[in-house]
Amino acid sequence: MNFCSHCGSDQLEERIPDGDDRLRIVCRNCHTVHYSNPKIVAGCLPIWEDQVLLCRRSIPPRKGYWNIPSGYLEHAETVEEGALREVWEEARARVEILQLHAIFSIPHIGQVYLHFLAQLTEPDFSPGPESLEVQLFREAEIPWDQLAFSSSRFSLKHYWNDRRAGLRQVHLGGTQYDLLGNPIR
Amino acid sequence: MNFCSHCGSDQLEERIPDGDDRLRIVCRNCHTVHYSNPKIVAGCLPIWEDQVLLCRRSIPPRKGYWNIPSGYLEHAETVEEGALREVWEEARARVEILQLHAIFSIPHIGQVYLHFLAQLTEPDFSPGPESLEVQLFREAEIPWDQLAFSSSRFSLKHYWNDRRAGLRQVHLGGTQYDLLGNPIR
Numbered sequence: 192m193n194f195c196s197h198c199g200s201d202q203l204e205e206r207i208p209d210g211d212d213r214l215r216i217v218c219r220n221c222h223t224v225h226y227s228n229p230k231i232v233a234g235c236l237p238i239w240e241d242q243v244l245l246c247r248r249s250i251p252p253r254k255g256y257w258n259i260p261s262g263y264l265e266h267a268e269t270v271e272e273g274a275l276r277e278v279w280e281e282a283r284a285r286v287e288i289l290q291l292h293a294i295f296s297i298p299h300i301g302q303v304y305l306h307f308l309a310q311l312t313e314p315d316f317s318p319g320p321e322s323l324e325v326q327l328f329r330e331a332e333i334p335w336d337q338l339a340f341s342s343s344r345f346s347l348k349h350y351w352n353d354r355r356a357g358l359r360q361v362h363l364g365g366t367q368y369d370l371l372g373n374p375i376r
Numbered sequence: 377m378n379f380c381s382h383c384g385s386d387q388l389e390e391r392i393p394d395g396d397d398r399l400r401i402v403c404r405n406c407h408t409v410h411y412s413n414p415k416i417v418a419g420c421l422p423i424w425e426d427q428v429l430l431c432r433r434s435i436p437p438r439k440g441y442w443n444i445p446s447g448y449l450e451h452a453e454t455v456e457e458g459a460l461r462e463v464w465e466e467a468r469a470r471v472e473i474l475q476l477h478a479i480f481s482i483p484h485i486g487q488v489y490l491h492f493l494a495q496l497t498e499p500d501f502s503p504g505p506e507s508l509e510v511q512l513f514r515e516a517e518i519p520w521d522q523l524a525f526s527s528s529r530f531s532l533k534h535y536w537n538d539r540r541a542g543l544r545q546v547h548l549g550g551t552q553y554d555l556l557g558n559p560i561r
Contacts, residue, residue: 228451
């Protein structure tokens with residue numbers, strides 16, 4: 192942010208506004224406080240018999256790596272609607288949501304993943320524009336070292352554990368990095 | 377948004393960018409696409425024996441109405457950290473999270489509520505700056521017609537039902553409005 196989106200001034204400063212307790216970008220000219228908040232990444236892990244559906248990304252970041260179909264929630268949609276839309280956009284698949292599966296926070300980049308488990312209504316899928324390939328995987332076939340993001344690793348690991356244990360539960364997790372970019376949990 | 381926050385131009389237009397499928401604010405001068413996404417409202421329903429803790433709002437919107445302590449998730453915090461912070465800010469109470477309780481989407485204003493159930497570590501609380509009062513309520517005492525938001529109604533209703541039934545589960549819900557502002561579910 193170089194200019195105030197309200198008045199066009201370049202007199203922006205980072206300061207703690209009155210009555211607040213954290214740094215915000217504030218316009219010295221019109222006094223608008225420019226808030227920024229984390230974004231929701233909504234998606235589904237589509238299930239077919241003993242297999243799950245993953246997409247290989249055709250775009251950065253992590254182009255060429257496998258991911259649970261997911262993407263930024265948009266205005267005017269519920270979390271569930273966003274998750275279903277992403278499955279269609281990335282995997283051209285239709286699913287029915289079974290349950291919420293995971294909430295995975297990534298504080299240093301302001302993302303919160305919400306992953307649902309979902310049933311493929313039929314084993315019919317193909318790559319959308321942001322995918323190179325879409326494929327069903329049994330547990331032993333999961334490309335663990337070719338997963339795009341830690342959120343996919345988290346949700347997949349818990350999915351197979353829950354499946355073996357016969358459990359249906361929601362998993363809370365996340366990844367944090369120190370100022371040098373090293374994971375601290 | 378009146379000016380491009382990147383280049384300062386007032387030549388903004390609403391159009392569908394190449395490769396996208398929805399309207400965005402785009403700068404005609406520097407071609408920056410200004411994305412906007414829903415925000416997360418994180419909070420906890422604090423529990424003490426057969427009572428829950430609610431806050432009466434000292435600020436708009438819905439000043440004077442009762443609410444589950446909650447507020448916008450900030451950068452650099454997990455969903456759980458944000459929920460605990462809000463309980464401290466609004467109710468000056470310390471809690472331990474028990475479980476996720478509800479995800480409540482309000483698409484027309486771009487909000488997603490994430491409510492946890494949480495145990496008060498002691499019955500010690502007082503109004504923070506955004507609260508007029510903080511009070512424990514038994515089920516029969518809940519001020520149903522004085523609740524600030526539909527998300528509080530949703531979570532409270534399900535909390536008491538689950539408690540009676542001995543269930544621990546996550547509730548997905550939301551409210552949508554048509555173009556005239558009438559609720560459609």
